[in-house]
Amino acid sequence: MNAGLYIHFPFCRAKCPYCHFYSVPWTAAGRRVWREGLEKEAEAASAPAGPGAAGLRFDTLYIGGGTPSLLGEVQLTAIREMAAARFSFEPSEFTLEANPVGGGPDLIRGWRYAGVTRLSVGVQSFDDATLRTLGRPYSADEALHFCRAARRVGFDSLAVDIMIGVPGETPKSVGRTLETMAGLEPDHVSAYFLENVEGLPFAKVLAGCPVDEDAAVDSYEQVRDALDKAGLARYEISNFARPGYECRHNLKYWRYEPFLGLGPAASSHLPERRWSNLASLEDWAGALAGGGSARAETVELTPAAAAREALVFGLRLVRGVDAAELRERTGVDVFSLFAREIDELTSDGLLVRAGSRLWIPADKLLVSNAILSRFL
Ligand code: SF4
Structure with a gap:
């Protein structure tokens, strides 16, 4: 049976104030702990007495995070080789999530050499004021430059994530993002509504400048219409693609096909159960180092x-x-x-x-x- 392999990279250079994904500050020591944990988790998952991944054929690989674009060619190649050594692994799609900052052409080219076929860039907006509100550490021009560099080194499957429902957003600011995207011609766009998660620093920003829900829906319609005209059809609530460029890995989630997640906070779904891993690098790595399970919760599926x-x-x-x-x-x-x-x-x-x-x-x-x- 075909399945997807997800690897969670739990590091970022800095925490964005609105982000609820699990990540910790990037350090070389932390990366070593993560890599050792990954090896152990992959070994346990591929064992015949393991959770049932041994009989699966993995045809997609998705490295998400966090900011996995902090990894270079050598590290990505080693992860790919680890997967090939442990599992039946022939990925027709290998996605890397990237932040449009800090990556020159050599780093981006190295991702291609490591086998990445699809780059998913968390741009969030091509409007400078929106980027500032979100606390993103780059300008619209820098994000565009990054995406163009990815095209130049040969990424012919380029995905861009944008965020809507951001305080201060107007039809004009959304229009600026859409105009830039029209010139860039991405193959895939994900348009997510900003979530107001209690306890995050951004909740204070939203309390001071609440987002009008109707205006956010108008922004979504504006995005949908523009993408439709540009030939990117909506195939999931938040996802749009040119024909043939739908994300094969993410389709497995919606089609309820099996996937295995490795890394802290990663989720897995195999035919008869699903589970999520401990959402702490130390706890996850400690459990694996002691020969135990790194799962936080398992649900047996009737x-x-x-x-x-x-x-x-x-x-x-x-x-x-x-x-x-x-x-x-x-x-x-x-x-x-x-x-x-x-x-x-x-x-x-x-x-x-x-x-x-x-x-x-x-x-x-x-x-x-x-x-x-x-x-x-
Ligand atoms: S870079 Fe991405 S994963 Fe990291 S904190 Fe910001 S939004 Fe979250």
Whole structure:
């Protein structure tokens, strides 16, 4: 069975005030601890008596973080070789998340030599005022320069992440990002709403300058329209791509296909269980060094639980889910399991059913959380 391999790189040069992903300051000593932990975790995961990854064929690799673009060619090659030594591993897609700062052409070229096929650049905005509000340590020009350098060294799969719903955002500031992207022609764009996570430094900024939700939705529509005109079709609520450039690795999450996550805070989903790792470098590495498990929590999946999760993830996709396919994989008929919910949602125009397919209508995707909560 094909599966995805995710590796979490838990380091950043500095913490962005709005970020809720697990990361700690980048140090050489920390990196050594992480690398040793990765080796141990990969060894344990690939053992015949391990969690079930031994029989999988990994065809995508995604290194996320954190700021994995702090890694160079030699380190990325070593990680790739580690995966090839431990697993059945033939990646047709190898994504590296990158920050558009601190990487000259030689570093970027080295990523290509290490086998990276897809660069996902966390630009967030091509508007200087928005970048300043977010506390990002680069200008719009520097971000553009970085992306152009990636193109020049031969990355023909370039993804750009942007953020919407940022305090002070206007149609003009969003327009500046869209204009720059039009010139850059990325193959994939992810447009995420800024989340207000309690306890983060940015919560104070948002308290002083609250974001108007309707205006944020207008920004999303502005982005969607511009990307549509540029030939990037929406295939998931927040993700847009040229035909053939959809992220194969992330599609596995939404299609409920297996993936193994290595590193602190990484999540995994194999056919009968899913789990997340300890979200602390020290705890994760310490558990592995002592020969124990680095998991924080494991959920054993009954067929009904798997069908429910597959439905909820799959409905985030524009194409929705095929209930017949789902029944083949889980043995569960979601039309029976959720007969009442599906009936009510389809009569309210919040879900469409055609044969065995179910999907959320395009104009309702932004309220998908409320729709999906009906299945939970
Ligand atoms: S660089 Fe990315 S992962 Fe690191 S703190 Fe900023 S947003 Fe979070």
